Amino acid sequence: MTSVLATAKGPYVDWAALSPLLALLGASLIVLVAGLLGARGAREQGVPLLTLVGFGVAIGCTIWQWDTQKNVISRGMSIDRLSLLAVLLVSVAGIVGTLLAWRSRAAKEIAHGEFFSLLLVSAAGMVVLAAAENLITTFVGLELLSLPLYILCASRMRSERSLEAGLKYLIIGSVGSATMLYGFALIYGATGATDYAGIASAAAKAGFNDDVMFLTGVGLSIVGLAFKSSLAPFHQWTPDVYEGAPTPVTAYMSVATKVAAFAATIRLLDVALGGAFADWKPLWEAIAVASILVGNVGALGQTSLKRMLAYSSIAQAGYLLVGFIVGTAGGVEAVMYYLAVYLFANLAAFSVVIARERETDREDDIAALRGLGTSSPVLAGVMTLAMLSLAGIPATAGFIGKFNLISSAVDGGETWLGIVIVIGSMISLAYYLPVIATMWAGGDPAPARSREDPRTGLPVLAGASPEADELSIEEPLDGIRAAGIEVTVIAAILGVATLVFGIVPQPLFDLVDGAARSLGLS
């Protein structure tokens, strides 16, 4: 009997190391089933609560496994400081996204169970992507994160813009995925390996500098990654998708996707293909400069806050690339640091946008912020801190983040990229500051939401939730006229975090410390 068991032993699975990922996947299943419960309260309150618990457990497991460094699933994934940090950031973004979506119309229309389950699955996909040490795992992670996001973008089923955003994202995202997959196939063809370690040793041995197949493969992979991280010139989808998608989804997507995509890019390019990196550096430098310029110039003159933040996110991705291009331990840690800082500031800004979308009928127009300094100083203060942090003004976390990135650029002999960051920041002042000016300069505040909502009354779509039919024409967009206490609280917390980490930044440095060393960078 014992001998049978011994021979039947399955492959060894390190459950402990995988626990953060399993927590997210498990929670997504539980949430999906809980969404089928009959009681409306269970669906509308219980499901988001369970989602929060899921993210909370994932964070707990991450803290438990904080010092783990091992390869799991036959070297398919590496659970190390970088991936655990990614889990932490993605989960924080997930918690914020859940709270922002709690009473949103999107979650009602598509049904709570599906909405939050998809949110958790996409988070799990991000974790897989951030931890992937194999081309196959990388692709699986990428699709696991992308497919739920396509659906989430279209989750406002009665809004043409939301559906359009979902479709656009699906098509362009698929092109990106396909490009990347083609690149992966070529890399595999050239090196005969799909795991990063194998690719690295093959590349080191053969010196693929003149191998057209290898170089094309890497080039196509870079293009695919640039699509996913919304880097210029592969950024065109970003403003439309950010604007059309339900705002809580945009908020979550804008930060969490970046965390995963940058972690994956660092792993693939700085580590696996680090040897051949010199060949690709000019391309990356061009992408970084283009993103910083296109993002910052594109954001000028936008009246939609979501579009403005979309362009600003392109620019911020360009700043992040600088740390990645430097490729030193300092550079990689600066990227992770900046991601954390960006998470606070960007989510804070989106929280305020959501609050104003619910309170006024100006949607995400910049005019919705008028007079906010008088009518709601807390929200105005949060938005101010968020904008100052994104612009990199001292006493906010964004300043330290930029300081860190520029410092790593100078240290890595790329001073000129530091100067490009600064030039980008100068341009960015011209669109971040008017937002602040709109809130504090006085003037008539934006009128409160009126009873009539022109956008309801669109035809009901197949597959909508039972609640979708109940959303009557009289009911305003989100069923509420107030921002919701959870939105205000989360905005305040993120704003305070932005301020505190600008004054006492060392804890964040301690958090990202070791993320690069776990990859073997110096």
Add this chain to the structure above:
Amino acid sequence: MTISLSIVLWLPLAAGIIALALPGALARWVSLLGAAMVLAYAAVIAIDYDTGAGGLQYVTDETWIRSLGVHYTLAVSGLNVFLILLTAITFFAAALWVALKDTDLPKPGLYAFLMGLAQSGVLGAFLAQDLALFVVFFDLMLVPFFFLTLVWGGPDRGPAVLKLFIYTLVGSLLMLVGAIATGVLAKAGAGHHVSFLFSDLQRAPLGKGSQEWIFLVFALAFLIKMPAFPFHGWMPDGYLQMPIPVLAVFSAVLSKVAAYGFLQVALPLFPRGAVQYQELLMLLSLASILYGSAMAFSTSQVRLILGYSSVAQLGFITLGIFALNQQGVDGALIQAVNHGLVAAPLIFIVALLAARSGGSEDLRDMGGIAFRAPILAAVFLVLTLALLAMPGSSNFIGEFLILLGAFKSKLAIALIASTGVGMAAVYALRLYIRSMHNRVGPKVESRELSRADGFVLVPLTIAIVAFALYPQAALHAGERDVRARLAPVAAVQHGGAADLAAAVRRGASR
């Protein structure tokens, strides 16, 4: 006695935060109390500072950001001791003005908070002995002025405030790269961890190429902040839209941070850059003097006259600094204090003139205001004579030393610059005569200073007179530190790159 600089640095902000939580009138008085305590503390520091010993005193040294090598290091030196006092005086005067005069100011709590933040920012920039910390405060002190103008500014403040902020932040952001590059590149020379402490940076001078571009970056940031020709584009808009007490502090103190930055950062850390671009900077100063003076006697907006006169005065200060000798820098240092002491009350006078000429701040609507206001006229006259550097005023000594230094170093530039002294007399007297004397303006109602005005203006005027009687106080305090800051420059000038490090060490130990 033990003096903690952290207290004097953060006290204004603490008072501001308390005021933020308090209702109207109380907020104004808490803000005033905070400013008074800072003034008392600054006075104690100025008296207690050991001028015989010189150098850094009351040093506070903590690590702020270990991972970036940034220190929280504060100290008083001979260079900043009187500038700190000047800051405390002007902010106190501005707080007094608001407490006594602007009693119907909306959102007084927020106003008090922002002024507190501004004062902490300015004091931080003066006290910082770490390059990164200096940059942080240099940028930070601008932020409250953005909001102060945005909420309480003039009717056309929207575009003006963006212009002002973007202009000055562009300089600051470039400076950020320069500062980071200085720290990181010096690490290679010194072979230790990254450190931004001035003392560490001075011990590991950068190569010639790095010094030159980083010097230019810093010079640009300082020239924009001053403002100096041709980087003064923000000045007319900013001056016209800022509320009076805010403008008084801005005009009196913020430009001095830039002048101080040249002395504290640019000369000791980038001596090769300073020598290389000495003529460029002197020519820019000359252009500022001529352009500022010419504009000051051709415009009729009182605020702009003062704004352009600032451009000219700051031109003199920069000229003195880039004479790169003891007299010039000594003169620049006292002139920085002098101009601050004169600029703040003159801005308050603008408000008084406007109140007496039907709300207009245009010289053409003024005239004959002295008629029933002898005390106002007397105070204004003292300020005017100080502004035009009448012999006997401390400004005269400052300008004299500046020109003496400039003559020693570049004769031709100094000759042309000395005409600026004459032009100052033209615009200062034109301002005084056309507002106070001449034909009585159409809407002018002459009346005497109110008691509240007197409380603000008379002490400032007394301070000017006192400083005129005893300018040696600042000269003596600054002497040793000026020599130490000039030592690297002198070493570069007298050849011998090899001597540079030795000279720096000598200078630092002195």
